[in-house]
Amino acid sequence: MKTIRRAGPVAIFFSALFVASLAQAGEVKGKISAAGLKSAENIAVYIDAIPGKKFDRPVEHVSVDQRNSAFVPHAIVILRGTTVDFLNSDQVAHNVYWPSINGDKKLRHSLTIVSPGQKKSFQFDDVGAAQMLCNLHLEMSGYIVVVPTPYFALTGNDGTFTIKNVPPGTYTLKTWSEDGKPTTQTITAADATTSVELTVKK
Ligand SMILES: [Cu+2]
Structure with missing residues (x-):
């Protein structure tokens, strides 16, 4: 009986944690247009830094x-x-x-x-x-x-990407590509899906 009585608060505690983590996780979804590049595939997209966080x-x-x-x-x-x-x-x-x-x-x-x-x-x-x-x-x-952060993605052959589990905040999103210039864009990630459109130029 003791263990059953204890299970209640513990279960509530963990489910509360689970709900809190769900509420915080957002994703950044986007599409890259490649201007003058061979393709929009294999472009790296990443959040440059999360203030106060080391990984x-x-x-x-x-x-x-x-x-x-x-x-x-x-x-x-x-x-x-x-x-x-x-x-x-x-x-x-x-x-x-x-x-x-x-x-x-x-x-x-x-x-x-x-x-x-x-x-x-x-x-x-x-x-x-x-x-x-x-x-x-x-x-x-x-x-x-x-x-520098675990918040990164690589574009598919249609130029789309998804960065998962991004904590809400305003960040600098950067790109790297094989034959295009690096690009930088400020984004504000919410706790749901944040959509971004970027153009990478030759
Ligand atoms: Cu070889």
Whole structure:
């Protein structure tokens, strides 16, 4: 009987927490128009900062495979501090490197040879875009975009994106794209869906 009497207030407490977290979670949904770019796909969209908030390094790793001499996926967005596992599903070795991060050549790094079936990992602690290349297959190219908050998305082939679980507030939304200029827009996220339209120019 004791445990049953205790269950009441505890259950009410947790359901109240659950309702509170539901009320706070909003999402930012948007569409990017690409002016003069090859496509509106694979554009990174992210909230630059949440005032007063720092984000722990994620425990979960993210993978980039190499398949048919291509990086799969072609582009990823990760929170600063994320470890990326580089895989190789091909029958041949790849020599993966990035010549800079955010244009800073001091942050260049080479994984050297990634043999078939091998995995090599790297933790990205610097914010910015890194272009993955392979100096054995010059056509290979992909991107890792390291951002400062976990509030990010990558556009689909129609240019749409959704950033989930955004706390209400006014923030700077930024974009990164392979062949377009970075864009910046101020948004105010509510506790429901916030719609955004952006144009990324060449
Ligand atoms: Cu290669």
